Amino acid sequence: MISLNILDYSPIDEGGTAAAALKQTTELVQLAERLGYKRFWVAEHHQVESVAGSTPEMLMMHLATSTETIRIGSGGVMLPHYSAYKVAENFRMLEALHPGRIDLGIGRSRSYRIVNEALNESKTKRLPYDQQLTDLQKYFSDDINSEHRFRSLKAMPIVETAPELWLLGTGQGSARLAAEQGMGYAYAHFAKPSQQGVEVVDTYREEFQPSPFLQEPRVIIAVFAVVAETLEKAEELATAFDLWLLFVESDSPPPYYPSVETAKKRGFSASEQKKVARNRQRMLIGTPEQVKAQVESIAERYKTDEITIIPNIFGADNRMDTLRLLAGAFNLNGK
Structure with missing residues (x-):
């Protein structure tokens, strides 16, 4: 049986505000809980x-x-932008207040240069990524016996449980790191939807080494999904998604997620249509049953029972409908 998760970006719809977007995320997580989704993750975008x-x-x-x-x-x-010690204390605080419910998904930054500079301008050097991952393991385990440059240091508050640790990635490097560290691996199929992804996940499983936090490899596959009651409506929503992707890849993107009407009126140039065609390979589009079949196919390809849906489409009502429609198609056991 496939477990479904949600990853939400808190999109700011055309005509909306950031405050409204965050309120909509709150309503979305509450709906996801009622419907029986397993996890609800949120992103870091600058x-x-x-x-x-x-x-x-x-x-x-x-x-x-x-x-x-x-x-x-x-x-x-x-x-890479942060102190592993501070990250550990942030997530220990979350775990202390909500034991057994917190996931720490970790990624590398591919932000704009100005973002990287602003987040790191006071640093004289950066630690290797694998060292930071090792540091997190040390802080979550309260290990003061093994050799470490901060051997006696503990992350506060000290609690009996730890967040689940997941490494996000799209390539062999991240797969090998997740395997070496004994962490779960979340593969971004929405970023690289190719056969190479299966090979990356296979590498993770083959090289996995048990850790105090995880004894066997675990894999989540993340996908963009555009779901509606009819294929016609799903295609309309996908057109707005097409335009948003073009916007965020441009030099001067607008400060909103474009509506379906805006996407229809604007249209796409010949060169943009080629980009749209490539981006369409990153999406699952269709009715609930059509997307269910696509999800099941991806789960089979990657040999996983856990799929994360990214409902990054225009309109809070449409995002909530996506969750309802998929929950019905998969017969999720909600409240």
Whole structure:
């Protein structure tokens, strides 16, 4: 049986505000919990004015407090920008207040140069990524016996449980790191939807080494999904998604997620249509049953039973309908 998760960017719809987008995320997580979704993750995006998700830890605290049972996580924290010690304490605080419900998804940053400079301008050097991952393991385990440059240091508050640790990635490097560290691996199929993804996930499973936090490899596959009651409506929503992707890849994107009407009126140039065709390979589009079949096909290809849906489409009502329609198609056991 496939478990479904949600990754939400808190998109700012055309005509809307960031505050409204965050309120909509809160309503979306509450709906996801009622419907029976397993996890709800939020992202870290900087200098992308059309999404409100910039600080996952703070939004996670609000969402965890606004729900009761669904797992709340980051998809993900861009660890190279931060101190592993501070990240560990942030997530220990979350875990202390919401034990057994917190996921720490970790990624590398591919932000704009100005973002990288602003987040790191006081640093004289950067630690290797694998060292930061090792540091997180040390802080979550309260290990003061093994050799470490901060051997006696513990992350506060000290609690009996730890967040689940997931490494986000799209390539062999991240797969090998996740395997070496004994962490779960969340593969971004929506970024690289090719046969190479299966090979990447196979590498993770083959090289996995058990850790105190995970004894066997675990895989989540993340996909963009555009779901509606009819294929015609799904295609309309996908057209707005096409335009948003073009916007965020441009030099001067507008500070909103374009509506279906805006996308229809604007249209696409010949060169843009080629980009749209490539981006369409990153999406699952259709009715609930059509998308269900696509999800099941991806789950079979990657040999996983856990899929994360990214309902990054225009309109809060449409995003909520996506969750309802998929929950019905998959017979999720909600409240």
